[in-house]
Amino acid sequence: MKEFELINRYFKGRGISRRDVNLGIGDDCALVTVPQNCQLAVTTDTLVEGVHFFEDISPRALGHRALAVNLSDLAAMGAEPTWVSVALTLPTIDSQWIAEFTEGMHEIAEYFNVQIIGGDTTQGPLTITICAKGTVPEGKALRRSGAKVGDxxxxxxxxxxxxxxxxxxxxxxxxxxxxxxxxxxxxxxxxxxxxxxxxxxxxxxxxxxxxxxxxxxxxxxxxxxxxxxxxxxxxxxxxxxxxxxxxxxxxxxxxxxxxxxxxxxxxxxxxxxxxxxxxxxxxxxxxxxxxxxxxxxxxxxxxxxxxxxxxxxxxxxxxxxxxx
Ligand SMILES: [Mg+2]
Structure with a gap:
């Protein structure tokens, strides 16, 4: 299966469609509209097989977990998760595995009203990199630096x-x-x-x-x-x-x-x-x-x-x- 077939089959046209996504998967970039008076919160995390997860983890759990850890960083900033892009490195094209993996990812994306707006696939050792974006009212993000004596x-x-x-x-x-x-x-x-x-x-x-x-x-x-x-x-x-x-x-x-x-x-x-x-x-x-x-x-x-x-x-x- 070629890369674009894989992306089309398992990512494009799947899951939710947000109104603030002007252009989703299918061009060189996605286009989104950040609401007025909001800042964009951006985070990225990589999961590598044998380093961050067991080989025997179910593909559905892995899809969920890979997205969940990124959404957790947005949560910690008080941001509302909105869009994610996914880079997948796969050792082989195993349709059953990819179907279950993307199912796990789509489930949590839908639950949190997050749209997958881009992807990339490469052959190599199993690695998942997600970049998650969210919005937060200007100046209101929760940071690590604000704790005060007595809190x-x-x-x-x-x-x-x-x-x-x-x-x-x-x-x-x-x-x-x-x-x-x-x-x-x-x-x-x-x-x-x-x-x-x-x-x-x-x-x-x-x-x-x-x-x-x-x-x-x-x-x-x-x-x-x-x-x-x-x-x-x-x-x-x-x-x-x-x-x-x-x-x-x-x-x-x-x-x-x-x-x-x-x-x-x-x-x-x-x-x-x-x-x-x-x-x-x-x-x-x-x-x-x-x-x-x-x-x-x-x-x-x-x-x-x-x-x-x-x-x-x-x-x-x-x-x-x-x-x-
Ligand atoms: Mg964190």
Whole structure:
């Protein structure tokens, strides 16, 4: 199958058609209209087989995940996802594989009203590069640099599930089958927190998505904002599957430093807390306050029930996550 046949068959004329797309797939470039008084938010991410995903991941999950991780970056900026372009490097043309992969991608694109406006295919080791674009009202994007002393620190959703799914596969951790199904879904089909990102825009002072783990990603906010954080480890939300599978101490590496959850971490000033609770309850988004911003220059202090808690001194190897 030639490149244009492949693009036509699996991408062109599929999925949603946005009115702000003037020209989609089929010319040298796509043409889109950015709404007035909005900025374009642009992000790109590459997934490489053997580096970012297992060879046995289902093509549908891979299509979903590749797009989800990009939409998560838009969510973390408070942007509304609008358009994506996809570069696919494939070792062979396997129609069944491509059909399932693009199905997974179209499903999440449709859910978030995102149009695939361009693509490129090449032969080589399996690699997926996506460039996702979104719009955000001028000057309103959530950045990493805005956290202020006294702000409360929140996270969406439970943390650690994706890491537990990976390690359960790698190490054969014994997990109840219904919990395992939930955990695998959390890794394979992450939900970018697009609605939460837009709801907290205007209320939060900073935000980031959890791709590398709570400690690593929160540190990005702290360094950019030149502040410290105090985190109450017992407040960090975890799933039923996590609680049922591991003792609290064994959960900590997953909760604190594994990543791949694609939840949001954000900071909110005290006088916006009420409005935040109100708006998020209207949208059915769960958030949890896990600590507070303190003065400093980029350090995290962990507390457990009010006592100083040293993650490394407790005998945990700081997870150097092997890429999967
Ligand atoms: Mg990110």
């Amino acid at each position: 409360w620190i929140y996270v969406t959703g439970p943390l650690g599930d994706a890491g537990l799914a990976i390690e359960a596969r790698k190490q054969g951790i014994n997990i109840d089958p219904t919990h395992l199904e939930y955990l695998n879904n959390r890794f394979d089909y992450p939900t970018p927190r697009v609605a939460a990102g837009q709801v907290i825009r205007g209320l939060a002072t900073s935000a980031i998505d959890v791709s590398d783990g709570l400690l690593a990603d929160l540190t990005h906010i702290l360094e950019m904002s030149q502040v410290n954080a105090e985190i109450n480890v017992e407040s960090i939300p975890t799933s039923e599957a996590m609680k049922a599978s591991l003792d609290f101490n064994k959960q900590l590496p997953f909760i604190l430093s594994y990543g791949d959850d694609y939840e949001l971490i954000f900071t909110v000033p005290d006088n916006n807390k009420g409005m935040l609770d109100l708006k998020l309850s209207q949208y059915g988004v769960d958030i949890t306050c896990i600590g507070q911003i303190k003065s400093g220059n980029g350090k995290i202090e962990l507390l457990q029930n009010g006592e100083m808690f040293n993650f490394e001194q407790q005998g945990f190897e700081h997870f150097t996550k092997e890429q999967v």
